[in-house]
Amino acid sequence: PKKILAKVVEIARQTKTIGQDDPRRVIHSLKVGLVLTLVSLFYYFQPLYKSFGVSAMWAVMTVVVVFEFSVGATIGKGFNRGLATLLAGVLGVGAHHLASMTGKVGEPILIGLFVFLQAVVSTFIRFFPKVKARYDYGLMIFILTFCLVSISGFRTDDILELAQKRLSTIFIGASTCVIVSIFVCPVWSGEDLHNLVADHIEKLGNFLEGFGSEYFEESGEAEKRDGKSFLVGYKSVLNSKNTEENLANLARWEPGHGKFMYLHPWKQYLKIGTLARQCACRIEALNSYLNSQIKAPDEVRQKVQETCKTMSTESGQALKELSLAIRTMTRAADSPNTHIINAKTAARNLISLLKSDSWADINLLLVVPVAAVASLLADIVICVEDIDESVTELAR
Amino acid sequence: PKKILAKVVEIARQTKTIGQDDPRRVIHSLKVGLVLTLVSLFYYFQPLYKSFGVSAMWAVMTVVVVFEFSVGATIGKGFNRGLATLLAGVLGVGAHHLASMTGKVGEPILIGLFVFLQAVVSTFIRFFPKVKARYDYGLMIFILTFCLVSISGFRTDDILELAQKRLSTIFIGASTCVIVSIFVCPVWSGEDLHNLVADHIEKLGNFLEGFGSEYFEESGEAEKRDGKSFLVGYKSVLNSKNTEENLANLARWEPGHGKFMYLHPWKQYLKIGTLARQCACRIEALNSYLNSQIKAPDEVRQKVQETCKTMSTESGQALKELSLAIRTMTRAADSPNTHIINAKTAARNLISLLKSDSWADINLLLVVPVAAVASLLADIVICVEDIDESVTELAR
Numbered sequence: 001p002k003k004i005l006a007k008v009v010e011i012a013r014q015t016k017t018i019g020q021d022d023p024r025r026v027i028h029s030l031k032v033g034l035v036l037t038l039v040s041l042f043y044y045f046q047p048l049y050k051s052f053g054v055s056a057m058w059a060v061m062t063v064v065v066v067f068e069f070s071v072g073a074t075i076g077k078g079f080n081r082g083l084a085t086l087l088a089g090v091l092g093v094g095a096h097h098l099a100s101m102t103g104k105v106g107e108p109i110l111i112g113l114f115v116f117l118q119a120v121v122s123t124f125i126r127f128f129p130k131v132k133a134r135y136d137y138g139l140m141i142f143i144l145t146f147c148l149v150s151i152s153g154f155r156t157d158d159i160l161e162l163a164q165k166r167l168s169t170i171f172i173g174a175s176t177c178v179i180v181s182i183f184v185c186p187v188w189s190g191e192d193l194h195n196l197v198a199d200h201i202e203k204l205g206n207f208l209e210g211f212g213s214e215y216f217e218e219s220g221e222a223e224k225r226d227g228k229s230f231l232v233g234y235k236s237v238l239n240s241k242n243t244e245e246n247l248a249n250l251a252r253w254e255p256g257h258g259k260f261m262y263l264h265p266w267k268q269y270l271k272i273g274t275l276a277r278q279c280a281c282r283i284e285a286l287n288s289y290l291n292s293q294i295k296a297p298d299e300v301r302q303k304v305q306e307t308c309k310t311m312s313t314e315s316g317q318a319l320k321e322l323s324l325a326i327r328t329m330t331r332a333a334d335s336p337n338t339h340i341i342n343a344k345t346a347a348r349n350l351i352s353l354l355k356s357d358s359w360a361d362i363n364l365l366l367v368v369p370v371a372a373v374a375s376l377l378a379d380i381v382i383c384v385e386d387i388d389e390s391v392t393e394l395a396r
Numbered sequence: 397p398k399k400i401l402a403k404v405v406e407i408a409r410q411t412k413t414i415g416q417d418d419p420r421r422v423i424h425s426l427k428v429g430l431v432l433t434l435v436s437l438f439y440y441f442q443p444l445y446k447s448f449g450v451s452a453m454w455a456v457m458t459v460v461v462v463f464e465f466s467v468g469a470t471i472g473k474g475f476n477r478g479l480a481t482l483l484a485g486v487l488g489v490g491a492h493h494l495a496s497m498t499g500k501v502g503e504p505i506l507i508g509l510f511v512f513l514q515a516v517v518s519t520f521i522r523f524f525p526k527v528k529a530r531y532d533y534g535l536m537i538f539i540l541t542f543c544l545v546s547i548s549g550f551r552t553d554d555i556l557e558l559a560q561k562r563l564s565t566i567f568i569g570a571s572t573c574v575i576v577s578i579f580v581c582p583v584w585s586g587e588d589l590h591n592l593v594a595d596h597i598e599k600l601g602n603f604l605e606g607f608g609s610e611y612f613e614e615s616g617e618a619e620k621r622d623g624k625s626f627l628v629g630y631k632s633v634l635n636s637k638n639t640e641e642n643l644a645n646l647a648r649w650e651p652g653h654g655k656f657m658y659l660h661p662w663k664q665y666l667k668i669g670t671l672a673r674q675c676a677c678r679i680e681a682l683n684s685y686l687n688s689q690i691k692a693p694d695e696v697r698q699k700v701q702e703t704c705k706t707m708s709t710e711s712g713q714a715l716k717e718l719s720l721a722i723r724t725m726t727r728a729a730d731s732p733n734t735h736i737i738n739a740k741t742a743a744r745n746l747i748s749l750l751k752s753d754s755w756a757d758i759n760l761l762l763v764v765p766v767a768a769v770a771s772l773l774a775d776i777v778i779c780v781e782d783i784d785e786s787v788t789e790l791a792r
Contacts, residue, residue: 014524015520018520018523018524019520025520025523026520028519029515029516029517029519029520030516032515032516032519032539033511033512033513033515033516033519034512036511036512036515036539036543037508037511037512037515040507040508040511040543040547043547043548044504044508054548057544057547057548060540060543060544060547061540061544064536064539064540064543065536065540108440111436112433112436112440115429115432115433115436116429116430116432116433117429119425119428119429119432119433120425120426120428120429121425123424123425123428123429124411124414124415124421124422124425127414127421128410128414140460140461143428143432143460144456144457144460144461147432147436147456147460148453148456148457151436151439151453151456152439152450152453238634238673238677239635239637239638239673241635241638242635242637242638277634277635278680281634281677281680281681282680282681282684284674284677284678285677285678285681285772285775288775351761354761354764355761365747365750365751367763367767368750368767368770368771369771371763371764371767371768371771372767372768372771372772374764375764375765375767375768376681376768379681379684
């Protein structure tokens with residue numbers, strides 16, 4: 001009993017977290033309940049039931065299957081379902097007519113052949129990457145509807161009426177979903193993608209801004225570091241590819257909304273995302289030096305400390321301003337560029353510093369970690385420059 | 397017309413590639429066609445049609461929706477669909493009975509309330525990450541069936557018979573899919589995961605094996621490098637997290653097959669995968685030094701060349717033997733360990749080499765890239781050791 005109680009408490013806690021993390025989830029659940037109850041009115045009201053009959057259940061099915069969290073996904077599924085049903089319905093009726101001309105013996109054989117061929121071809125088409133990304137659901141519905149229509153035709157004669165009723169109820173269900181998802185507290189994939197990319201760049205910026213003082217100043221206080229969230233934020237950037245691609249695919253279904261026009265250059269976000277992941281990879285390598293035991297002695301550190309800190313902090317600030325520029329969709333004035341210029345100047349200073357003769361008496365072993373960090377930072381400055389370019393292109 | 401012809405040729409070429417990349421795709425398409433034709437027999441044969449009637453179409457629908465590429469996905473969907481239909485059917489009939497006791501006026505209101513509450517709660521539960529990973533489809537079917545059963549109950553009286561027929565046809569459809577997917581040219585997610593992880597580690601090994609000579613020997617011949625696939629293979633490892641997690645989720649549905657028992661420790665593969673991604677991240681940083689313009693002069697290179705090459709090559713060989721050990725599922729004897737020991741010895745040699753005094757007269761600037769490479773390689777050796785540990789744990 002104690003275990004069960006603990007489990008219940010745990011679930012309640014999780015429920016609260018999930019709801020608080022993104023309150024739109026609660027609203028989405030309520031929206032689904034609302035639309036389902038609305039659509040089920042078809043069954044209760046006599047006049048509506050008269051015109052649609054049992055086909056009204058297809059409206060309910062459509063709502064359950066089509067209503068997704070974001071507007072893009074809902075429109076995409078609704079469009080796929082509608083178009084696929086229409087096409088497959090027409091072809092199915094055609095197949096039925098063609099088959100019924102061959103008489104009672106040939107009909108099932110011919111229909112069986114049609115069903116087989118259609119299923120094989122459509123299933124194979126689903127493996128095309130571009131089709132899979134946007135029309136996978138539509139092809140499934142195409143197979144389904146074609147089978148249902150052409151096979152049902154074997155038993156019922158009013159196949160045309162059946163197909164027409166089904167199509168209209170599906171249309172009603174799908175359009176209710178789309179309308180509610182757009183006009184009642186909409187969740188836009190495009191906006192989510194926009195914010196996600198801005199968030200990621202900000203996280204990278206936070207790390208770089210804090211890295212300099214973390215590495216050079218408080219040496220050896222690893223415990224203190226545990227509470228610093230800015231040092232681990234970048235990790236979520238590393239595995240973000242699928243999420244971003246998915247959101248970009250959905251965003252392409254969405255009409256213009258808020259600050260975004262229809263056909264906003266969503267692909268540009270993917271480019272920025274790829275660059276951000278490259279930068280995060282460098283940061284991951286950098287991060288391992290924070291926790292490494294071999295630390296350069298103070299005399300070595302002090303020599304490069306200033307330039308390295310400048311490189312890190314300035315790139316961090318550049319990224320944070322880029323993130324802000326994305327968020328507010330203002331063309332970044334020259335402000336992030338000054339940070340990048342500062343960072344590049346620091347990188348050049350570092351080179352001349354290394355060229356100087358003041359190193360002759362220092363044990364090379366002690367320089368290696370600092371040299372590696374400096375080299376990675378120089379690499380990151382280049383990454384940041386690339387990100388800046390991409391963001392500028394987006395603002396165009 | 398020329399454009400259209402080019403398009404057609406392009407599509408034909410793509411079709412061929414998709415089929416050749418994984419011939420199981422062609423087989424899967426044929427399997428789907430076969431099962432659909434089989435199930436549609438319910439409609440053609442009078443005796444079968446008599447016992448199921450129009451409900452036979454639920455078998456067709458189930459096949460289209462449940463039959464997935466891999467065994468794990470098919471079992472998972474079939475299980476979800478069967479269980480959810482059963483549960484929702486029972487609850488739906490219960491809700492209908494409860495509601496019908498309140499009379500003709502109260503019934504639609506009460507059913508509407510049940511539908512609303514159920515939809516809200518189930519939709520919210522779908523947001524739980526663990527539920528989403530394995531039972532998302534089941535919850536959708538639950539909402540669907542509950543609505544259909546409880547709402548249909550308002551219009552038809554033989555609701556129990558309806559529910560029972562539907563359940564048995566769904567059961568027939570789902571079990572046909574599962575049986576065919578297991579016994580006719582099965583595609584196992586578990587096996588795919590196993591091979592994927594082994595492939596990834598091999599790719600990392602290939603890079604490291606080739607990196608040493610690439611970096612130290614042929615300097616400046618960037619053109620020659622373009623054709624070398626082993627230098628870019630690691631990139632596919634970087635973004636593999638979602639694929640791996642997905643396969644692991646599906647693999648948990650699968651019964652024992654081939655070399656794998658039921659409840660094979662699939663999670664261990666995810667651990668190895670995470671370590672492989674960490675290693676790939678270091679390699680990405682390493683790779684940028686291959687293409688960087690700043691190269692250390694020969695005198696510097698020659699000093700560290702041998703140890704660095706040993707570190708790189710030995711870690712690469714260790715990874716390749718680990719990959720082989722995974723593939724053959726043999727507990728790696730001590731063979732990969734000797735490579736790791738060699739790599740670690742080389743790392744120690746590098747340290748004493750750096751400690752030596754022979755560096756005093758060398759410009760520090762020229763040492764930095766080599767130092768960074770050496771430092772990254774030392775880091776990679778640690779990564780490889782971690783991977784070795786995880787693989788050994790898997791072999792237990």
